[in-house]
Amino acid sequence: MATTGLPESISSDLSRVTQSLQMLAPRWNVWVLLTMSEKPLRYREIKGALPWLPDGQLHPRLVRLVDSGLLERTEFEPQDVLYGLSVRGRELLPVLGVIATWGGRHLEKETVLDPATGHRVPKAVPRAQDVEDTIALIAPRQATPILWALRIRGTSSAKALAATAMPDRHLTNVYEPLNRLAEDFLVTKDREGRVELTAAGRDLAPVYRALSAWAAGAPLTEAASHPVWAPEPEQPRDRPAMWAATQPRIPAVLTTQTRATWKPGDPFFSDTTTVIRPAGAAATGGRTR
Missing domain, CATH: 1.10.10 (Arc Repressor Mutant, subunit A)
Incomplete structure (x- = not known):
């Protein structure tokens, strides 16, 4: 946990949030997760939805998201693998x-x-x-x-x-x-x-x-x-956004x-x-x- 001058309870909360951001931050991770927001998909279906990601980039992301607990992996055959959001992954959607x-x-x-x-x-x-x-x-x-x-x-x-x-x-x-x-x-x-x-x-x-x-x-x-x-009280905005x-x-x-x-x-x-x-x-x- 990063050292801060904040109270311990707030610092612990901040540490969990920063760790969550680091889990999501790698490029295309969010795209991969949202691709499976409606239903689990087989690897070939994910690849078809994200055609700009070659196997060498897509597969490692799927492995890391599985390891992080956001995805679940079901292997039927070596070339037939289904990926879907875990419970934690579904809770992340909102x-x-x-x-x-x-x-x-x-x-x-x-x-x-x-x-x-x-x-x-x-x-x-x-x-x-x-x-x-x-x-x-x-x-x-x-x-x-x-x-x-x-x-x-x-x-x-x-x-x-x-x-x-x-x-x-x-x-x-x-x-x-x-x-x-x-x-x-x-x-x-x-x-x-x-x-x-x-x-x-x-x-x-x-x-x-x-x-x-x-x-x-x-x-x-x-x-x-x-x-x-x-939430804080609504403040009037005195300068252009x-x-x-x-x-x-x-x-x-x-x-x-x-x-x-x-x-x-x-x-x-x-x-x-x-x-x-x-x-x-x-x-x-x-x-x-």
Whole structure:
């Protein structure tokens, strides 16, 4: 269990949630699980539903999902194997639905021309992609501990945040994950270096409540009483909503772009470094998918 400065009960809960995210985070795992959401499938049927995954990528994922207890494997003959969701896997489906809802609401989307209206509208995104892209934002090391610490502390300095989220590591280690969370519009930093959750970050509450309940083996109906992410009164939004960013999932022509970075001792962004972004990414919308 990762060391935090949080109370033991909250730290244990956080550890279960981060372990659950790590189980789901490998690319295409969610696609594999949702492919079997309606009924068990034979290997050849799964392969037909996910044709972009060759045997060398699909089979190891199935093995790991079986080992993690999310899938069950029934072998009739060496070339006739049936895979289906386990009880824990089926219990996970409503949680994935909550995650997909957040992704559909907050993740940046390409637009396409609607021939009926002549207007550009957000491009439809598969439910599995919404889930996978959301997990890609909150699964990286230290991302979720920082978000939980900010939920508890409210507005915080980086130093106080590091002491809460990662007390066993040097203060400077907090800046890289904070920069990433800021780029993904989950946290915001002012010129005095104070950090707080954005509206999109606060809206992760249902996601973390659902993950916490599932990881503890509790029904989702008990999730509303979560000690950290319990529902809070509706607050008026005094600034335009911004898309949260997500890593691209398809090959793209790459271009270089400079972005500001946050360095230890700086009150705000003060230096630049070159990063890779897909060509055509919106200047104010973060990485497109």
